Amino acid sequence: MSGKLFIIGTGPGNPRQMTPEARDAAAQATDFFGYGPYLDRLELAEGQRRHVSDNREELARAGAALDMAASGRTVAVVSGGDPGVFAMAAAVCEAVEAGPPEWRAIDLEIVPGVTAMLAVAARAGAPLGHDFCAISLSDNLKPWELIVKRLEAAASAGFVIALYNPISRARPWQLGKAFECLRTILPGTTPVIFGRAAGRPDERIDVSSLAEADPAKADMATCVIIGSPDTRIVERPGQQPLVYSPRFAEART
Amino acid sequence: MSGKLFIIGTGPGNPRQMTPEARDAAAQATDFFGYGPYLDRLELAEGQRRHVSDNREELARAGAALDMAASGRTVAVVSGGDPGVFAMAAAVCEAVEAGPPEWRAIDLEIVPGVTAMLAVAARAGAPLGHDFCAISLSDNLKPWELIVKRLEAAASAGFVIALYNPISRARPWQLGKAFECLRTILPGTTPVIFGRAAGRPDERIDVSSLAEADPAKADMATCVIIGSPDTRIVERPGQQPLVYSPRFAEART
Numbered sequence A, B: 001m002s003g004k005l006f007i008i009g010t011g012p013g014n015p016r017q018m019t020p021e022a023r024d025a026a027a028q029a030t031d032f033f034g035y036g037p038y039l040d041r042l043e044l045a046e047g048q049r050r051h052v053s054d055n056r057e058e059l060a061r062a063g064a065a066l067d068m069a070a071s072g073r074t075v076a077v078v079s080g081g082d083p084g085v086f087a088m089a090a091a092v093c094e095a096v097e098a099g100p101p102e103w104r105a106i107d108l109e110i111v112p113g114v115t116a117m118l119a120v121a122a123r124a125g126a127p128l129g130h131d132f133c134a135i136s137l138s139d140n141l142k143p144w145e146l147i148v149k150r151l152e153a154a155a156s157a158g159f160v161i162a163l164y165n166p167i168s169r170a171r172p173w174q175l176g177k178a179f180e181c182l183r184t185i186l187p188g189t190t191p192v193i194f195g196r197a198a199g200r201p202d203e204r205i206d207v208s209s210l211a212e213a214d215p216a217k218a219d220m221a222t223c224v225i226i227g228s229p230d231t232r233i234v235e236r237p238g239q240q241p242l243v244y245s246p247r248f249a250e251a252r253t
Helices: A020-028 A058-070 A088-098 A101-105 A116-124 A144-156 A174-183 B020-028 B058-070 B088-098 B101-105 B116-124 B144-156 B174-183
Strands: A004-009 A031-035 A049-053 A074-079 A107-111 A132-136 A160-164 A191-196 A204-209 A222-226 A232-236 A239-244 B004-009 B031-035 B049-053 B074-079 B107-111 B132-136 B160-164 B191-196 B204-209 B222-226 B232-236 B239-244
Touching: A004 A020, A004 A058, A004 A088, A020 A074, A020 A107, A031 A058, A049 A058, A058 A074, A058 A088, A058 A101, A074 A088, A088 A101, A088 A107, A088 B232, A088 B239, A101 B232, A107 B116, A116 A160, A116 A191, A116 A204, A116 A222, A116 A239, A116 B107, A132 A144, A144 A160, A144 A174, A144 B144, A160 A174, A204 A239, A232 B088, A232 B101, A239 B088, B004 B020, B004 B058, B004 B088, B020 B074, B020 B107, B031 B058, B049 B058, B058 B074, B058 B088, B058 B101, B074 B088, B088 B101, B088 B107, B116 B160, B116 B191, B116 B204, B116 B222, B116 B239, B132 B144, B144 B160, B144 B174, B160 B174, B204 B239
Parallel strands: A004 A074, A004 A107, A031 A049, A031 A074, A132 A160, B004 B074, B004 B107, B031 B049, B031 B074, B132 B160
Antiparallel strands: A132 B132, A160 A222, A191 A204, A191 A222, A232 A239, B160 B222, B191 B204, B191 B222, B232 B239
């Protein structure tokens, strides 16, 4: 007997930014797996069970959820933002590939959500209005040299760059190094947005320049967006400036 | 007297994937600007007025909306997906920068949404589970050589690539050329996802390989996702395969 596994994106953290589809999926499940703060975003009914795990135990969590779904239950794995962007969907797929055949028979439904860079961009203007990339700055799962190679490639080709997982207690120097690397390629005037907890009560959106960007402005709840050389800042009297990347671009040499 | 301008992301097209925040914003506006099919996604009340324009008249539409907001009305500019990704938010910011000073005094609120690549990825597995980029294949606003440069940079550095605006009647050959370009860099086995109308009744998700990818499978409602050399396909008996990009990566030479 094979059950159902939802992988649910709860959005950036503001309940008004969670889709009805995500809410409906959560209403169907009996068992919830995830990092505590993401599970806290759902109001569970009596009889719906929480299985909390640490944020870094993705593969073990995926396996436990798949096991329970394979036994016939309706299970939800819960992510912040979108589950497909540096979150649980890839971990579940990895577990399915490596796991027993019955895991491949589970009815798997992934429910997308608003990912952090979109919520931050909306607060700042339209920094992702032109070609862009998303890079996780965590070197737990890939070598630091590969991250540097990607930063250089993206900046040199004119992509706007959204950095996920920019900093943590265990990874204190990576964001500073990333800024150093980008300063060798991009003008010091390039806009940098520190978008913390976008859409939540403790939101803080800070616009700086690459020359002056201070890694201490970021924490684990921050998504950092670094403009391209075309990204512009429009000052507005009495309001936050608008940061945007024009839709058009000229060839550069 | 200065009014309010919302820029609303309606998500991929399935009403269950539109956020409550977007719905609430739409309820407040009196005048709606946008491409007809996007406006059709909103159920407007009596007295709420539609101002339909062609899909390619973004800047004129932004100016008309700003003009009306500056006169004191509550206006909504409506995008599909997320308004910050190849959509109306950048056009409005451009218009604000070039326009009269009173446009800078308008209370501008951008409401994010689920963008197409996230909806397509959710249907296919987790192809965006590792570093990725988004490129608009439209060469109306940038030279084709710049697009080729970005495709090469992204593929060479191991980014998964999401292509927006892959094809149209006026741009019939670009997607085929993009595949040709990527075949010189990536293995022929690299997974390619054609994600059409994800989440809508006429959804069609097609998984192919770069060697066999046929541009004729894409239309204007399609987002194309091209994997990295690490992206994997997990076959499932009786179900669509899962396509995912592992969270971890090794350095490549």
